[in-house]
Amino acid sequence: MFAEPNAVSSENPAGAPAAGHVPSSAASSGARRPSAGGSSSGGRRAPYPVRRKVCRFCAEKVRDIDYKQIQILRTFTTDTGKILSARITGNCASHQRQLTRCIKRARNLALLPYVSR
Numbered sequence: 001m002f003a004e005p006n007a008v009s010s011e012n013p014a015g016a017p018a019a020g021h022v023p024s025s026a027a028s029s030g031a032r033r034p035s036a037g038g039s040s041s042g043g044r045r046a047p048y049p050v051r052r053k054v055c056r057f058c059a060e061k062v063r064d065i066d067y068k069q070i071q072i073l074r075t076f077t078t079d080t081g082k083i084l085s086a087r088i089t090g091n092c093a094s095h096q097r098q099l100t101r102c103i104k105r106a107r108n109l110a111l112l113p114y115v116s117r
């Protein structure tokens with residue numbers, strides 16, 4: 001029992017949690033983990049308003065990604081030549097699949113590096 005006698009003494013002398021007006025000590029003694037981090041919302045949440053990423057190819061209405069346009073493909077790779085994930089770029093699934101295929105095709109034709117330090 002975590003009920004503080006002086007906090008609830010004005011309304012409820014017995015210290016039992018009242019129906020309408022629940023003191024904070026009674027609420028925290030429930031099923032909540034003490035190491036939740038203090039935030040009431042459980043999930044991860046950015047402290048700033050999240051900007052929704054839009055698929056670049058959908059925005060430009062690109063139907064088929066060209067493997068020869070390496071200046072576009074290069075923007076979706078890291079400096080070391082790795083393909084950026086759709087979580088980072090915000091591509092939709094179908095365009096990300098196309099992009100991956102095109103980058104691998106361009107790598108095979110030596111238009112893009114497999115790896116570059």
Ligand SMILES: [Zn+2]
Pocket residue numbers: 055056057058059091092093094095096
């Ligand atoms: Zn798309």
